[in-house]
Each structure stands twice: as structure tokens, then as C-alpha cells.
Amino acid sequence: MTALFTRKDYQALPEDLRVHLLDGVLVKDDAPLFGHQWLQSRVLWDLKRILGPDAVFAAPVAVVVDDLNVFEPDIVVLRDVPPPEAKDVGVPLVVIEILSPSTRSRDRAFKTKRYLGLGVREVWLVDPDECAIEVFDLGGSRLARDEDAARSYVIDGFRLVPAILFARPDPKHP
Secondary structure, eight states: OOOOOOHHHHHTSOTTOOEEEETTEEEEOOOOOHHHHHHHHHHHHHHHHHHOTTSEEESSOOEEEETTEEEOOSEEEOSSOOOTTOSSOOSOSEEEEEOOTTTHHIIIIIIHHHHHHHTOSEEEEEETTTTEEEEEETTEEEEEETTOOEEOSSSTTOEEOHHHHTOOOOTTOO
């Protein structure tokens, strides 16, 4: 039988090792593709314009779900700012995951339910393959495509329009 890793084992790992703890198994992620980082940057920009610089953070930040699960979401909106020496960010208000081929099923089927069970108020799944945004909360989910805006019920004024979010920039003007 394989020994399971725990939150304590996870927290003892070197700071520069990017892994998730999923049901006691360490799972390493490769560096994201540029398109993933580009979407993450756009979403962060919109959130920081509304909430300021101290409430929104990008991966890697640890969210402890339980003793066998520690996730590193792409973006978190914090309830409270943890102290500088903290190893995790507590229970975020909102989590945003940008789906990629290697994380799609894990983010949708495995992590979303656990985030909501932890007390995260909204989980946003940004899907570049489908050019869609799905917002989950305890009441269910809402899907936005094209010009239909995905709106937050917990962050006043936060909305993303898929047609704008997924529009490719002019490569000559970064």
C-alpha cells in the first residue's frame, strides 16, 4: 500500500515545488501555456480594478481543503489577508480556475465540489476551449457564452463577458 501525504507533509515541501495534494497524492503541474497565463492576467486585472491589490492573488497560493487535499487555484479572492509567514490563504471568498486539457476534469469534477464544501462562495471555471465561463455556488451553476456576461453575486460589479475575455489581442501591441 502506498503511504498518503498529508497537509503537514505538503507544508514541509520546498517553496518552489508547485504541486497539489489530491486525496493524499502529490500531483505536479507543468508550467501553464501562454494562453492560460494571458487569460489569468486579464481576469486579475478586472478583479484588482474593483477590489484593489491586496484581496486578489494568482497561483501559486495554497488553499487547504482538509488533511489530504491542498489545492492551488489559478486566482483567489480573499476574505482576509493572511500574515506574510502563512503557508495557505484560508478559505477564499471566490476561486477562479482556468481550464486546460490537463486540469479540466480535475477542476470541474473533483475540485469545484470541494471548494464549495469548504465555504468558498463562488467557483468560476473559465473555459478557453468552449469560450465559456461557468459560475458555481451552492444554488447551482450559471453558464455564460458570447456577449452574455458572467456576473458575481458576491463581488459587487464583477462581471466577465466571454466575447471580450477570449478576444485575441493584436500580436503587435502587447
